[in-house]
Amino acid sequence: MLYLLSKASEDYEILELPAGKSQVGDFLALKDGSEDRSLVLQVVHISYLKVPGELEEIIRMARASDILVESQSDELFEQVRGEIMDSKVLRCKVRGSLTNSSLTGNALWAPARMGSTIVRTTLREIRRVVDEEQMIPFPVGLLLDDGSELLIDLTDLDGALTLILGRKGAGKSTLAKSVIRGLVENGGRCVVLDINNEYMPLSHDRRFIQLDPGKNLTFELRMIPKSVFISLLEDLMELPQTSILEISRVWDRLEASGRLSFEGLRKEILFSRMNDYVKDALTRRLEVIAASRIINDQPADVEVISELQKSGGRCLSVFLRGLPTIFKKLVIELIMKNIIQAMERGRLDPIFLFAEEAHIYQGMPFWEDLVTRMRHLGISLLFITNEPSSLSNFVYRQADSVFLFNYSNDSDLGFLARVTQVDSESLTSFVRGLPELCCLAVGKVCSSLPVLFRVRHDEQFSGGGTKLFFKSRLAQPLKSSVPG
Amino acid sequence: MARHTQVEILLSERIINLPFVNDALGGEKFHVGELQEQITNDGPETYDIYPLETAGDKAPVAAVDCSNVQLGYGGGFSYEAARAAIVTKSIAGDVHVTKIGPLVAKSPTNQGSILFALEAFAQSLAVDLVRDGIVLLDGVALPEDVSYHVPRKTKVIGLSKTVPPQDKEDRSFGFPSGPFVMIKRPFNSCLVRLSSGGFVLNGRVWSHQPDDIPSAFSSLSRSDALDVGYPDSLKLAHIFSKILPAEVLSARIVIMRKHGVRLLDPLDGRKLLLGSMWG
Secondary structure, three states, rough: EEEEEEEEEEEEEEEEEEOOOOOOOOOOEEEEEOOOOEEEEEEEEEOOOOOOHHHHHHHHHHHHOOOEEEEEOOOOHHHHHHHHOOEEEEEEEEEEEEOOOEEOOOOOOOOOOOEEEEEOOHHHOOOOHHOOOOOOOOEEEEOOOOOOOEEEEHHHHOOOOOEEEEOOOOHHHHHHHHHHHHHHHHOOOOEEEEEOOOEOOOOOOOOEEEEEEOEEEEEEEHOOOOHHHHHHHHOOOOOHHHHHHHHHHHHHHHOOOOOOHHHHHHHHHHHHOOOOHHHHHHHHHHHHHHOOOOOEOOOOOOOOHHHHHHHOEEOOOOOOOOHHHHHHHHHHHHHHHHHHHHHHHHOOOOOOEEEEEEEEEOHHHHHHHHHHHHHOOOEEEEEEOOOOHHHHHHHHHOEEEEEOOOOOHHHHHHHHHHHHHOOHHHHHHHHHOOOOEEEEEEEHHOOOOEEEEEOOOOOOEOOOOOOOOOHHHHHOOOOOOOOO | OOOOOOOEEEEEEHHHHHHHHHHHOOOOOOOOOOOOOHHOOOOOOOOEEEEEEOOOOOOOEEEEEEEEEEEEEEEEEEEEEEEEEEEEEEEOOEEEEEEEEEEEEEEOHHHHHHHHHHHHHHHHHHEEEHOOOOOEOOOOOOOOOOOOOOOOOOOEEEEEEOOOOOOOOOOOOOOOOOEEEEEEEEOEEEEEEEOOOOOOEEEEEEEHHHHHHHHHHHHHHHHOOEOOOHHHHHHHHHHHHHHHHHHHHHHHHHHHHOOOOOOOOOOOOOHHHHHHOOO
């Protein structure tokens, strides 16, 4: 049975007597007497009821543990005493108000203390109306409260900024893969900046395309706008201004004569009359680019923009593992500039961009700029990272939805409590104890109700899991080390 | 076992049905104490001090303590809970605790307590449990009106938690520093220090041989663990007999469930008359 104990600000204390199986994250409906309205409460902390003399009781139990104690007392008395000592106080946060089955985010009223009743409820029950209104429902996992499927509306990701955060091995990419599959199956175009080359479909699926820089992902110089190429040299390769002016002149000359090519550019610089220092600076940088085989004069095997222009769902995974940082930056710079340019010119429909550990290959100003313009461009952005502090406060403030996996580090939790929309007590309580593959979802995707769920494992992708040395060793029969 | 005919024992169906309680309720063993009658109150007042002998045989010990608490008032009746604990310690050192109760007594307001009856019953049980051993009681007075048969070799020792004035820093103040017993005759009331460094306690021995007092305390000091001079078994009996607030609450809930009586808090006359600050 649940009883209303107290209320302080938006916190309610509920007595659970006898103790049940309530757990953090559970939902309760606090029905207000005769009124047809309920407060939606969520359990954020569980403690024992403070009973006068409890310390003496516990010490007595401790003394009894090492001696034989025989009790001749009333059975019902012993049962009630046990129930009182075991009873729990559930500290709950108000998550909204249910009136006529309609959920509103705020609750400006307080229920009657004695006349109200408290019943357990589930997210599915609370969101019944919301779920019915979902346009493209997609199951991402199983709710921790009742084991039912959590459906998110994929349209909630459209034009939105979504963050997937968690420690390594917590299940971030498992969730991302599941979402990608849902988007692709519903005709979405996804680009994944894949830091670990793990977004590989297990079986061949023409909708999933791997882009391996220097192999099937190359850029024909002729197709790269001059401004993009120049900014590559300037921003990524720190080419001095005098050299920029020189190569700009060379580029214009070659373009005007119809001889623009990567090899042409190299030869032109090599044999033209210019300052030796400038020539050397340009030559060395072009050699680096040539070595990457990312920019050349061959038509690309897979052309990113044209792939994204094809009808039907698509997922382009840009493999970045093993690439030197400068080439990672180069590839992302080229892809993003191409995409943004195509979008600005109206040649590309909206896409979903999954950026894993985005801070590694682009500076935060780039991403902040993208976040500012994403809605106008048509990019739905999903950041996936295990370092919450790698994203700026600006990014957090703009986030529409956040998926949080386990964090136990106090500084990470403190940081997240400051920047996410969840109160710090709920966040710490929910996130610290989350097992592997379980996460907390907050924001638009779950109608602003903090939801705990176990991520659905997508069989369509391989890789990504933690590789363990001893796992494979222990799978083999152990050889006896005893001679003979 | 209830002394007052108007007292009704509640919450104890299981206890009442126990064989040893049935025997006790038969009333055969309850009669006016014989041991008290052996004390003769004439003669000059003397004080004799004896050192306690630390060497010698151990004896089994059974310690008894009882506690009671007012549960409240309801339907014109007063409700009281009482519990007894008997802690036995064998010569080998094995400890066994028996808790009896809480029993709940319903009686017309201010019609007496079941504490003494339960105490006497628990003491008689303890005497049966340690034949030829030591029965340790809390306090230096036997329950009134009731007594029980004590075998000749059994020693009944009472120790009071009300310690005589003494210096906490210098516990030897005014007394021998080692274990001793000081007997005030002809009343046989004692001051005793059971262990070196322990507190001096008020004590009493009920024995068939009044001259046996020093040997009774010596035997106790050898047979039980002593914490600041107080026997551990008696401390345990106190711990296990105490009725804690959670148990008071539980008893009130059970009375409501079983008997449909919602108890009101006991009236605190001091607070009512003097106010919460001075009461």
